[in-house]
Amino acid sequence: MIPITHFLVVSACIFCIGLYAVISKRNAIMILVGIELMINAAILNLVAFGRYDKADYGGQVFALFAIVLAAAAVAVGLSIILMTYRKYKTINPDQITDLRD
Amino acid sequence: MYEFAPQITPIIDHIIDSVRSFRPEIAISIAFIGTIFCSLFADRYWKQASFSVFLIGLLAAGYLTYTQNTENIPVFFDMLRIDTFSQYARLIILFAVTIIGLYIQQYGSYQLPKKRLGDIYSILLATTLGLHLLTLTTHWIMAFIAVEMVSIGSYVLVAYFAQNKKESEAAMKYVLFGSTCAAFMLYGLSLLYGFTGSLDFSSIAQMKGLIAAPMVLSTVALLFVFVGIGFKLGFVPFHVWTPDVYEGAPTPITAFLATVPKVGAIVLFSRLILAWTASPFYFGEVTLHFLCFVAIVTMLIGNLVALRQQNIKRLLAYSSVGHTGFLLLAVLSYVHHEPEVLFFYLATYTLMNLAVFGFIMILEKQTGSAYLADYAGLGKRFPLVFTGLTFAGISLVGLPPTAGFVGKLLVFTSIFDIYQTLDQSLYLYLLIVGVLTSVISLFYYLKIPLYGFLRQASSGTIMDLSNRISCPIYGIALFFTVLLLVFGLFPDLLLDFFRLP
Numbered sequence: 001m002i003p004i005t006h007f008l009v010v011s012a013c014i015f016c017i018g019l020y021a022v023i024s025k026r027n028a029i030m031i032l033v034g035i036e037l038m039i040n041a042a043i044l045n046l047v048a049f050g051r052y053d054k055a056d057y058g059g060q061v062f063a064l065f066a067i068v069l070a071a072a073a074v075a076v077g078l079s080i081i082l083m084t085y086r087k088y089k090t091i092n093p094d095q096i097t098d099l100r101d
Numbered sequence: 102m103y104e105f106a107p108q109i110t111p112i113i114d115h116i117i118d119s120v121r122s123f124r125p126e127i128a129i130s131i132a133f134i135g136t137i138f139c140s141l142f143a144d145r146y147w148k149q150a151s152f153s154v155f156l157i158g159l160l161a162a163g164y165l166t167y168t169q170n171t172e173n174i175p176v177f178f179d180m181l182r183i184d185t186f187s188q189y190a191r192l193i194i195l196f197a198v199t200i201i202g203l204y205i206q207q208y209g210s211y212q213l214p215k216k217r218l219g220d221i222y223s224i225l226l227a228t229t230l231g232l233h234l235l236t237l238t239t240h241w242i243m244a245f246i247a248v249e250m251v252s253i254g255s256y257v258l259v260a261y262f263a264q265n266k267k268e269s270e271a272a273m274k275y276v277l278f279g280s281t282c283a284a285f286m287l288y289g290l291s292l293l294y295g296f297t298g299s300l301d302f303s304s305i306a307q308m309k310g311l312i313a314a315p316m317v318l319s320t321v322a323l324l325f326v327f328v329g330i331g332f333k334l335g336f337v338p339f340h341v342w343t344p345d346v347y348e349g350a351p352t353p354i355t356a357f358l359a360t361v362p363k364v365g366a367i368v369l370f371s372r373l374i375l376a377w378t379a380s381p382f383y384f385g386e387v388t389l390h391f392l393c394f395v396a397i398v399t400m401l402i403g404n405l406v407a408l409r410q411q412n413i414k415r416l417l418a419y420s421s422v423g424h425t426g427f428l429l430l431a432v433l434s435y436v437h438h439e440p441e442v443l444f445f446y447l448a449t450y451t452l453m454n455l456a457v458f459g460f461i462m463i464l465e466k467q468t469g470s471a472y473l474a475d476y477a478g479l480g481k482r483f484p485l486v487f488t489g490l491t492f493a494g495i496s497l498v499g500l501p502p503t504a505g506f507v508g509k510l511l512v513f514t515s516i517f518d519i520y521q522t523l524d525q526s527l528y529l530y531l532l533i534v535g536v537l538t539s540v541i542s543l544f545y546y547l548k549i550p551l552y553g554f555l556r557q558a559s560s561g562t563i564m565d566l567s568n569r570i571s572c573p574i575y576g577i578a579l580f581f582t583v584l585l586l587v588f589g590l591f592p593d594l595l596l597d598f599f600r601l602p
Contacts, residue, residue: 022277035284038281039284043287043291058294059291059294069253073252073253073256073283080276088266099267099344099348099349101344101406
């Protein structure tokens, strides 16, 4: 049996990789991928902790809902990025700066 | 499988009982499906079909909420909690969403007469459903689903009308920033779940788990969770999306973002603060200090940065950041058992913003611009619009005889009472910063009459404007301005309604 620490370390690593992608990438789709990695790290955590919650399986249920919501958010995000691409011909957030102080 | 067999009957009974308390939300869901069908089939024959279904659904939900039995009944196995607190918040939300629906309908009819608006009502209804759940729950699963429902709905609302570059840029920034914050919140929730084994933040199991958990880790988890709530509320440092999105989004959608999600999020946040500060352990201290620090910084940054804004929607974005700081003060007075103060402030804040954005929509329609410089000299042409806008601005500053003054006065009084009973200098700082930033806000709200009445227009730019303003928005905004005066003179009308029995 794999102890829970392993799961936590792996999920913390995935979370940091996702955060790095969000901060450093110059492409809106790569940022979405980073966000997805962060959400998946959280889902891994939930499922790992859920094994110790025999009473009402809150973690497993939460993981299912989180997957669904992440998919919905990514669908909306991709369509908005597509729309932005049509207007700007780029999806680099650093070059899309019409709105600023 | 068989171990559940004898329990099935009571479980089903409980669910059937719960459905009875869930009627307002069911009305919204039916209206949601109705608007989708209308926009598919009926809008072609009668253009306002989906809009009328939207209105009927909201009115029905409002009636059902108003007549609801609110004796803190556990619903759906404690996932939801029906009480008067959520009832009032839901009434404010439904009222604001109805008005915003009217704004959107008008905006669509003069701005984009060709575009089909049927779908936007269904999205608005889905978002309203999310907001209802946000005010009803103390359970993290439900709270996360509700936050995401509101967020995803808002992304679509911002992007729906996108005609030019600015609008799509605003939508993209919003979606990327919002999804990142949601991911942070989810990770924080997963850690909280791991420490406590419970997902209900008002439950004893969660308290016990937080007390037993290592202090550094659980503080990190709490801060991660606050990232998600902070994004919805728009407090510093998670306010960076507000000015861009408010400026880029169509004005009725800006009015939506400035008012309704804040009501929902502040209710969730107050429940959280109430549950956690009640316990004498360190995480109660952590949340309380976090709240006070954030409130001070939010008020300062929001009001100071607003001083140098030239675009009126950007200006209002920073002013709404400042008001979020103020709402956090009102949360403190809720925690100290004065819920009517929080509700009065929420209700007047919603009214003020709806009035201001109504007037801005009219000005935008007449001039095609949201920059203050373009409004120079327009005060003589549209005296009533600028008088109303100035009055609503004065109410946002908090000067008598407006409802905004009464709201701020109530919050200051209750914070001062807390300071006198607890004698912690923290509350005194909160009070000083609150008063100071109210004075600062006077400077930028008074820019509106300055440009409207005192500056002269550069010649030849505004000659082609028509002087006639005839649309329902005008009437609604003026009515709200009068309401602000009435509630400023007779605050008891509203306070008595919100006083918990």
